Amino acid sequence: xxxxxxxxxxxxxxxxxxxxxxxxxxxxxxxxxxxxxxxxxxxxxxxxxxxxxxxxxxxxxxxxxxxxxxxxxxxxxxxxxxxxxxxxxxxxxxxxxxxxxxxxxxxxxxxxxxxxxxxxxxxxxxxx
Amino acid sequence: xxxxxxxxxxxxxxxxxxxxxxxxxxxxxxxxxxxxxxxxxxxxxxxxxxxxxxxxxxxxxxxxxxxxxxxxxxxxxxxxxxxxxxxxxxxxxxxxxxxxxxxxxxxxxxxxxxxxxxxxxxxxxxxxxxxxxxxxxxxxxxxxxxxxxxxxxxxxxxxxxxxxxxxxxxxxxxxxxxxxxxxxxxxxxxxxxxxxxxxxxxxxxxxxxxxxxxxxxxxxxxxxxxxxxxxxxxxxxxxxxxxxxxxxxxxxxxxxxxxxxxxxxxxxxxxxxxxxxxxxxx
Numbered sequence: 001x002x003x004x005x006x007x008x009x010x011x012x013x014x015x016x017x018x019x020x021x022x023x024x025x026x027x028x029x030x031x032x033x034x035x036x037x038x039x040x041x042x043x044x045x046x047x048x049x050x051x052x053x054x055x056x057x058x059x060x061x062x063x064x065x066x067x068x069x070x071x072x073x074x075x076x077x078x079x080x081x082x083x084x085x086x087x088x089x090x091x092x093x094x095x096x097x098x099x100x101x102x103x104x105x106x107x108x109x110x111x112x113x114x115x116x117x118x119x120x121x122x123x124x125x126x127x128x
Numbered sequence: 129x130x131x132x133x134x135x136x137x138x139x140x141x142x143x144x145x146x147x148x149x150x151x152x153x154x155x156x157x158x159x160x161x162x163x164x165x166x167x168x169x170x171x172x173x174x175x176x177x178x179x180x181x182x183x184x185x186x187x188x189x190x191x192x193x194x195x196x197x198x199x200x201x202x203x204x205x206x207x208x209x210x211x212x213x214x215x216x217x218x219x220x221x222x223x224x225x226x227x228x229x230x231x232x233x234x235x236x237x238x239x240x241x242x243x244x245x246x247x248x249x250x251x252x253x254x255x256x257x258x259x260x261x262x263x264x265x266x267x268x269x270x271x272x273x274x275x276x277x278x279x280x281x282x283x284x285x286x287x288x289x290x291x292x293x294x295x296x297x298x299x300x301x302x303x304x305x306x307x308x309x310x311x312x313x314x315x316x317x318x319x320x321x322x323x324x325x326x327x328x329x330x331x332x333x334x335x336x337x338x339x340x341x342x343x344x345x346x347x348x349x350x351x352x353x354x355x356x357x358x359x360x361x362x363x364x365x366x367x368x369x370x371x372x373x374x375x376x377x378x379x380x381x382x383x384x385x386x387x388x389x390x391x392x393x394x395x396x397x398x399x400x401x402x403x404x405x406x407x408x409x410x
Contacts, residue, residue, distance in 0.1 A: 022193060024210065024211045024214075025193055027214075028214075031214050031219065032219060032221050033219055034143045034146045034147055034150075034219045034220050034221065034222060035139075035140065035143040035168075036139055036143070036222060039136050039139045039140060039143070040172055042136045043136065043169055043172040043173050043176065044172060044173075044175075044176040045176075046173060046176075047172075047173040047174070047176035047177040047180065048176065048177060048180045049175075049176035049177065049179050049180045049183075049191060050190075050191075051190070051191050052190055053192075053193075056191065056192075056193065056196055059193075059196060059210075060172065060175055060176075060196065062210060062213070062214060063175070063200065063205060063207060063210060064168055064171050064172050064175070065143070065147060065219070066209070066210060066213045067167075067168070067171055067205065068144055068147050068164055068167070068168055069147050069150075069151065069213070071164070071167075072147060072148050072151050072153065072164070073151055076151055076152060076153055079153075102154040102155070103152065103153045103154050103155075104153070104154060104155040104156065104157070105148060105153050105155070105156035105157065105160050106156075106157045106160060107157060107159055107160055107163070110160050110163065110164075119167070121163065
C-alpha cells in the first residue's frame with residue numbers, strides 16, 4: 001500500500017513536472033534549435049531511438065543545446081573573472097581594455113565549469 | 129584528414145560554435161570545441177538510449193514524451209528552465225548544407241577499342257584495359273630511301289668524319305701555320321712528310337695491293353705505335369713493385385733516366401701515356 005502511494009505520488013509529481021513540458025511541446029514547432037534536426041535524428045537513430053513525432057526531436061535538440069549553453073555560460077563567467085583578475089593585477093589603469101575585450105574559451109576555463117557539472121576532464125599526456 | 133571527419137559531427141561542432149557566439153564568446157580553442165562536441169554527441173546518444181529503454185520497458189515500440197521526460201530525469205537534466213531558455217534566446221539557425229558534389233571522374237583518354245572479355249571469364253570481372261597497355265606491336269621506322277636525302281646524309285657524314293680526322297691529326301702531328309703570328313693557330317695545316325724521292329709514290333702503282341705489308345697504314349704500324357705505351361704501363365708496374373721493395377728493404381733503386389726522359393718528351397696530352405693513379409703511395 002505504502003509503495004503504491006509513493007508510486008502515485010511520483011506519478012503526480014511527474015505529471016506536475018511534465019505538464020508544462022507537454023504544453024511546451026506544442027509550441028516547439030515554432031522554434032528552430034541551432035542543432036539541425038537531421039543531426040540530432042542521426043545520433044538518436046544510432047542509439048536506437050526513432051521518434052515519429054518531430055517535436056520530440058526538437059525537444060531533445062533544445063535540451064542538448066541548453067546543456068551546452070549552460071556549460072559555456074559558466075565557462076564564460078570563469079573566463080571573465082580570470083581575465084578581470086589578471087588585468088587588475090597587471091594594470092588597473094587600462095580600464096578601456098576590458099570593454100572591448102575579446103573572450104576566447106580555453107580548456108583552462110572549461111575544466112572548472114565542467115567540474116561544477118560533475119564532469120571531470122583529464123588532459124591526455126600526449127597525443128598519438 | 130578533414131575528409132574523414134563525420135559530417136554529422138562537423139555539424140555538431142558548427143552548432144556549438146553558434147551557441148558559443150550567441151553567449152558572447154568570440155573564439156574557442158580547438159580542444160574545447162572538440163570536448164564540447166564529444167559531450168553533445170554523448171548527451172544525444174544517451175538520451176536516445178534512455179528514452180528507448182523506458183519506452184520498451186512500458187511495452188511500447190514508439191517513444192512518447194513521457195519516455196523522454198523519464199530519460200531526462202534519469203540523466204539528471206533539469207528541464208524546468210527549458211521553456212524560459214527557448215523564449216529568451218533567438219537561436220542562430222545554421223545555413224542548410226550544400227549537397228556535396230561527388231568528385232567527377234575524369235574521363236580517361238580512350239586509346240583504341242577495349243577488347244571484350246573472353247567467354248571463360250565472368251562478365252562481372254573488370255574489363256580489359258586499353259589495348260595499348262598490353263598489346264605490343266613492333267614499330268619500324270620506314271627508312272628514308274630518297275636518293276637526294278641519302279646523298280646529302282652521306283655527304284654530311286663524310287664531311288664530319290674528315291673534319292674530325294683532320295682535327296685529330298692537327299693535334300697529334302706537327303703542323304704548319306698559315307700565318308706567322310703565334311698567338312693563335314686558327315687554321316692549322318697538317319705538315320706533309322717529305323719523302324726522299326718525292327715522285328716515287330706517283331710511280332708506284334697503288335690501286336692494286338697484294339701484300340698487306342705494302343699498305344701505308346697497317347695494323348702493324350698501329351701495334352708499333354702502341355707498343356711504347358704498353359711498355360710505359362709495364363714500367364709503371366715495375367715502379368710500383370720497386371716502391372714496394374723500397375718500403376720493405378729500405379733500398380733506393382734509381383729508375384732509368386732515359387725512359388723517364390722519354391716519358392717527359394711527349395708534351396702532347398693526346399699521345400701521353402695514361403697515368404695510372406698510384407694507390408699505394410702514402
